[in-house]
Amino acid sequence: MKNKRFFNKTVYHGFVLLLGFMMIYPVLWMIAGSFKDNGEILRGSLSLIPETFKLENYSTGWSGFGKITFKTFFANSIFITVTATFGTVVSSALVAYSLSRIKFRGSKFWFSCMLATMMLPGQVIMIPQYLIYHKLGLVPGYVPLILPYFCGQAFFIYQMMQFMKGIPRELDEAATIDGCSKYTIFSKIILPLLKSSIVTTVIIQFYWKWDDFLGPLLYLSKPQTYTVSIAIKQFADAASTTDFGAMFAMSTLSLIPVFLIFLFFNRYLVTGIGTSGLKG
Amino acid sequence: MKGAAIKNGRMRSLIYNDNTVGHIFALPFIFGFISFSLIPIVFSFYYSFTDYSLGTKTAEWIGFVNFVNIFKDEVFFKSLLKTLQYVVVSVPLKLSFSLMIAFLLTRKSKLVTLYRSLYYIPSLVGGSVAVALVWKQLFARRGLFNTVLDNIGLPTINWFGDQNLAIYPLILLSVWQFGSSMIIFAAGLKEIPTTYYEAAKIDGAKGYQSFFRITLPCLSPIIQYNLVMQTIAAFMSFTQALIITGGGPNNSTMLYGLYVYNQAFKYNNMGYASAMSWIMLIVMSLVTMVIFKSSKLWVFSESGD
Numbered sequence: 001m002k003n004k005r006f007f008n009k010t011v012y013h014g015f016v017l018l019l020g021f022m023m024i025y026p027v028l029w030m031i032a033g034s035f036k037d038n039g040e041i042l043r044g045s046l047s048l049i050p051e052t053f054k055l056e057n058y059s060t061g062w063s064g065f066g067k068i069t070f071k072t073f074f075a076n077s078i079f080i081t082v083t084a085t086f087g088t089v090v091s092s093a094l095v096a097y098s099l100s101r102i103k104f105r106g107s108k109f110w111f112s113c114m115l116a117t118m119m120l121p122g123q124v125i126m127i128p129q130y131l132i133y134h135k136l137g138l139v140p141g142y143v144p145l146i147l148p149y150f151c152g153q154a155f156f157i158y159q160m161m162q163f164m165k166g167i168p169r170e171l172d173e174a175a176t177i178d179g180c181s182k183y184t185i186f187s188k189i190i191l192p193l194l195k196s197s198i199v200t201t202v203i204i205q206f207y208w209k210w211d212d213f214l215g216p217l218l219y220l221s222k223p224q225t226y227t228v229s230i231a232i233k234q235f236a237d238a239a240s241t242t243d244f245g246a247m248f249a250m251s252t253l254s255l256i257p258v259f260l261i262f263l264f265f266n267r268y269l270v271t272g273i274g275t276s277g278l279k280g
Numbered sequence: 281m282k283g284a285a286i287k288n289g290r291m292r293s294l295i296y297n298d299n300t301v302g303h304i305f306a307l308p309f310i311f312g313f314i315s316f317s318l319i320p321i322v323f324s325f326y327y328s329f330t331d332y333s334l335g336t337k338t339a340e341w342i343g344f345v346n347f348v349n350i351f352k353d354e355v356f357f358k359s360l361l362k363t364l365q366y367v368v369v370s371v372p373l374k375l376s377f378s379l380m381i382a383f384l385l386t387r388k389s390k391l392v393t394l395y396r397s398l399y400y401i402p403s404l405v406g407g408s409v410a411v412a413l414v415w416k417q418l419f420a421r422r423g424l425f426n427t428v429l430d431n432i433g434l435p436t437i438n439w440f441g442d443q444n445l446a447i448y449p450l451i452l453l454s455v456w457q458f459g460s461s462m463i464i465f466a467a468g469l470k471e472i473p474t475t476y477y478e479a480a481k482i483d484g485a486k487g488y489q490s491f492f493r494i495t496l497p498c499l500s501p502i503i504q505y506n507l508v509m510q511t512i513a514a515f516m517s518f519t520q521a522l523i524i525t526g527g528g529p530n531n532s533t534m535l536y537g538l539y540v541y542n543q544a545f546k547y548n549n550m551g552y553a554s555a556m557s558w559i560m561l562i563v564m565s566l567v568t569m570v571i572f573k574s575s576k577l578w579v580f581s582e583s584g585d
Contacts, residue, residue: 013391016384020398023456027405029424030414041417044427091308104302113313120317121516121564123537124557127544128320128327134334151312182301211408213519218545229409233523236413244417251410262404266397 027255033248034058041244054245058253061246064231065238066223070250073231078257080145080216080227081209087150088205089198095152096160097186101172118154130218140221149209156201163197164190199268207258228254328555333548346555355531355539356556360563363536366447367514367567370454375506378458382465383495396466403459412453412523416440419449443532446525450533453520461506468502469495497580504579508571515564536560 028048033041034057036050045051062070098104099111133144167190175185216227226234232254236247294300303310328346330339350356381399385392405411418424419439426436440446472495480490496503518537521527527534527542540560544553 012387013389016395019381020395023399024401026411026414026418026456027401029418030410033414033417042422044420044422044424046424046427091312094305094307095309098302098305102298102302102305104299104306107302107306110306110309110313113317114309117313117317119512119568120321121512121557121561123516123518123540124324124561125317125320127540127550127554127557128323129316130544131323131327131334131550132320148312148316150308151316152309157309181296182298182305186305207404208407213409213523232409232413247413251408251413254410255405255408258404258408262397262401266400267393 030248031252034245034252036245036248038243038245041248057243057245057249060243061235061250061253065235068223068226070228070231070253072224073226073228074253076225077210077227077229080142081206083146084149084209085202085205087146088153088156089201091150091152092156092160092201093191093194093198094186096157096164097190099157100161100164101169101185101190102182114152114154114157118158126214126218133219139219140225141219142225144219145212145215149205153205156205159200160194160197163194167193196268199265203261203265203268206261210258324554324557327551328558330551332550332554334550336548339551342551346552347559349552350555350559355534358531359534359536359539362447362532362534363515366451366454366517366535367511370451371507371510371514373451374455374458374510375461375503377455378461378506379465379499379503381458382462382469383491385462385466386469396463399462400459403457406453406457407519409519409523412520415449415453415520416524440525441529443530446529446533450520450524450535453524454514454517461510464502464506465499468499472498500579501581504571504575508568511567511571512564515560515567 029046032048032050035053035055036045036057037052037054040051064070064073095114099107099114129144130139133139138144171189172185175189180188211229212227213229213233216230220226220230223231223234228250232247232250235250236242327339329341329343331337331342331345332339385395385399420426421436421438421441423439425439429436437445439449476494476498477490480494485493516537518535518541521533521535521538522541525533527538536556537560540553540556543549543556
């Protein structure tokens with residue numbers, strides 16, 4: 001009996017691990033590829049261990065193109081991502097508070113507008129948005145990539161609202177009796193309790209923005225302003241015979257920030273997606 | 281002095297009045313909604329009835345000409361059909377796969393949380409340019425998939441050279457990113473009371489019976505949520521197509537979003553592209569509506585039994 005249970009357990013864990021390994025194989029293959037020789041990649045080698053360790057891939061890749069190194073691209077990406085993520089957190093928390101805790105004229109109307117923007121396909125407004133920014137003389141530039149994030153992101157507003165439902169209203173009431181205004185309640189009570197929801201927002205928004213390809217593609221034209229995602233694409237297109245090893249080296253580097261954040265905060269990510277999705 | 285105090289008091293009550301406070305907190309959204317959603321939508325609607333090229337031609341009202349031309353455009357129909365194929369194949373596959381994995385990971389074990397993170401990794405990186413480039417290489421003529429086929433003695437496939445097959449690497453890439461649906465399913469599975477299963481077991485139900493009679497009905501609201509969200513996402517996806525296939529060969533992977541992008545930013549037909557995006561909006565609303573309307577038939581609500 002005990003033996004059978006042990007056997008079952010081993011089969012289960014073995015199977016789950018094997019399947020999981022298959023799932024992340026492409027990622028591992030990319031990392032292995034970043035140390036491989038071009039020829040080995042082009043032969044379609046399955047191996048995760050390079051025949052010859054070619055560390056130069058990283059230095060070749062890092063030197064970038066057109067005399068601009070990947071240092072610039074990483075700096076640009078970090079600037080855009082950090083600013084946009086900061087904007088998302090601050091604005092979404094403010095809006096979520098007003099829509100879930102304050103009764104004001106039009107609050108229901110704005111709430112439905114918020115739900116509507118969640119369902120609205122981005123491509124319908126992509127063209128007019130571009131044209132408007134263009135008329136305002138903001139293309140090319142960073143403003144279109146950052147400004148909207150300071151106006152609250154529907155997905156995160158909704159998620160924070162779901163989270164706030166779990167914060168007892170008695171806390172607000174007690175604070176009101178003690179003479180606190182809504183501003184104080186927000187900053188002293190709601191905000192500190194919102195921590196895990198904020199962390200979720202930071203992670204998800206960070207990697208969405210870090211991976212964003214369409215935005216930079218539309219709004220950036222000078223290579224000095226490129227983000228990492230655009231730069232890698234350019235890097236792959238630039239040379240007639242692509243240096244795959246160097247391309248994978250830069251691809252691997254580009255995923256490191258995302259992995260780091262995931263590694264440290266993945267607990268929040270799992271609960272965050274779980275709760276925000278569930279109550280939809 | 282007294283007057284000032286009253287004035288001050290009025291000022292205070294104005295600032296601390298719920299109506300004012302609410303609007304102040306909601307201001308970022310109100311501003312953003314009007315300038316980044318509402319105005320663009322109105323403009324987009326207007327542009328769809330115009331002939332407009334950025335820099336060379338100001339918007340000129342042409343009535344329904346764009347829509348008439350769209351319905352004569354072969355590439356439009358091809359991209360619409362390919363997008364539907366992409367959605368209809370990838371979404372159900374992704375949902376069943378993510379449900380399967382979520383179900384697999386319901387065991388009580390400390391390792392399960394770790395496994396869930398492992399299975400989430402594809403979703404974490406799947407949207408990036410880096411992975412798109414890897415994918416391109418995996419399915420290349422002499423790429424990894426063909427090496428596998430070759431090793432087991434099957435003929436190799438020219439994935440991106442074949443009109444009928446080129447869409448499948450893209451579908452696979454979408455299915456591969458099953459992580460967030462999986463996590464949502466996992467949260468849902470945890471909510472199903474174990475007493476249901478115990479009762480079924482006493483009644484002699486087999487494993488698959490309790491899956492189809494208990495698990496699926498209890499999960500149906502979550503299945504619906506995932507279905508809607510993933511369908512919308514699938515309709516809009518185009519970055520991967522842009523990087524991996526560029527729409528080829530012969531427009532066989534020209535996902536709708538990619539075609540809109542090309543019309544707008546490659547050929548500078550802003551009016552035509554706006555009209556196309558409105559057709560997309562209508563198609564998507566219809567599909568979402570069908571999902572919601574049909575939900576009476578298959579979504580189980582606890583109040584309804």
